[in-house]
Amino acid sequence: MFHWRADILPGVSAAFTDTGAGNLALHVGDDPAAVRERRAHLEQSLGLDSEALRFMNQVHGNTVVVMNADSPAPEADAMVSRGLPLAVMVADCIPVLLAGESGTGSVLAAVHAGRPGIANGVLPAAVDSMKSLGATSIRAWLGPSICGSCYEVPAALRDEVAALVPATWSTTSWDTPGLDLPAGARSQLEAAGVEVEYAGACTLETETLYSYRRDRNTGRFAGVLWCHD
Numbered sequence: 035m036f037h038w039r040a041d042i043l044p045g046v047s048a049a050f051t052d053t054g055a056g057n058l059a060l061h062v063g064d065d066p067a068a069v070r071e072r073r074a075h076l077e078q079s080l081g082l083d084s085e086a087l088r089f090m091n092q093v094h095g096n097t098v099v100v101m102n103a104d105s106p107a108p109e110a111d112a113m114v115s116r117g118l119p120l121a122v123m124v125a126d127c128i129p130v131l132l133a134g135e136s137g138t139g140s141v142l143a144a145v146h147a148g149r150p151g152i153a154n155g156v157l158p159a160a161v162d163s164m165k166s167l168g169a170t171s172i173r174a175w176l177g178p179s180i181c182g183s184c185y186e187v188p189a190a191l192r193d194e195v196a197a198l199v200p201a202t203w204s205t206t207s208w209d210t211p212g213l214d215l216p217a218g219a220r221s222q223l224e225a226a227g228v229e230v231e232y233a234g235a236c237t238l239e240t241e242t243l244y245s246y247r248r249d250r251n252t253g254r255f256a257g258v259l260w261c262h263d
Contacts, residue, residue, distance in 0.1 A: 035079065037178060037243060037255070038234060046140050048131045048259045050177040050234060051076065052242045057253025059123050061091075064253065080119075080260055087121045087258060088113055092146045096156040098163045112145040112160040116167060119260035120144035125244040126185075126237050127151070128219055129177035129257030132160060132228070134169030141169035142259045147179075149187075152202065152218045153195050161226040174223050177257040178234035178243050182214025183207040185238075185247070 039049035056072040057064050074084055088101050091109045099108040101115040113120050117140050122129045127148035134141045143160045145151070164172055182204035187195075192211040195218075196203035202218035205211065220230050237245040244252045 035076075038232070040232075042131075042173070042175065042231070043133050043135070043140060045263065046133050046142070046259070046261050047080075048133070048175050048257070049080070050129060050257050051255045053244060053253070053255065054242070055255065057244070058121075058256045059254035062253060063251075076256070076258070080258065081262060082119055082260060087119050087260075088115070089121050089123070090144075090146065092123065094146075094148050094150040096151060096154040096159050098143075098156070098159045100163060100167070111147075111151050111156050112143060112163070114141065114143045114160060114163045114167065116141060117261045118142070119258065121259075122146050122257045123254035124148075124177065124179065124237075124257070125246040125252050125254050126180040128179040128215055129255075130157060130160075130219060131175045131177070131257050131259045132164060132172055133259065134164055134172035136168035136170065138168070140261055141167050141172075142261070144257060144259055147215065147219050149195060149213060149215060152215055152222070153198050155222070157219055157222045158226050161223070161228055172226075172228045174228050174230045175257075176216055176219055176230060176233040178237050178240065178255075179216055180238050180245065180247055181236035182212055182217060184236055185213050185215065186210050187213050
């Protein structure tokens with residue numbers, strides 16, 4: 035059910051699911067009732083109440099929303115909260131989990147960092163939002179995503195993205211133009227003073243993870259971040 039799970043700060047844990055948890059997305063043509071049942075099972079396994087996890091309607095942008103207890107699911111690619119449990123869904127993009135401390139407790143963020151998000155600065159925007167809530171000593175955990183050796187793109191697209199985020203420039207293992215999104219994410223986070231604690235496996239190369247590049251009719255796994263006693 036979990037590709038990776040760990041306690042990352044006192045009273046804060048993070049995890050990335052795998053295909054054993056099933057598809058957790060409502061937008062890929064799956065039975066909505068089955069998806070909600072899987073989400074409920076995930077929450078139960080994390081010790082959370084039903085419907086406690088906050089999910090986004092992800093749109094490949096750079097909008098960041100600060101979530102409160104009564105906030106509806108936002109149309110955004112990053113959520114920030116003062117301890118509310120957060121989730122991000124992917125199948126090749128990077129699920130980035132961020133955590134820091136403020137004088138009133140933990141500040142959390144979940145970010146959907148795909149090619150447009152990296153290019154448009156969704157990660158620095160999320161870090162700025164966390165800092166606006168008083169977060170310090172922010173750290174990041176990069177979940178599984180397609181790697182720079184596997185993410186083939188047209189040369190013009192590589193040039194366009196690398197002009198904005200130079201660290202993304204890469205060549206695939208078969209010597210064609212590529213993009214290294216994890217390297218780009220790491221460069222942006224380090225520039226913002228955020229230490230990267232973990233980076234996951236390549237989704238395309240790992241059969242127990244969903245990959246859109248491997249199968250267009252695939253599900254989505256999740257990165258989740260939550261507080262506990």
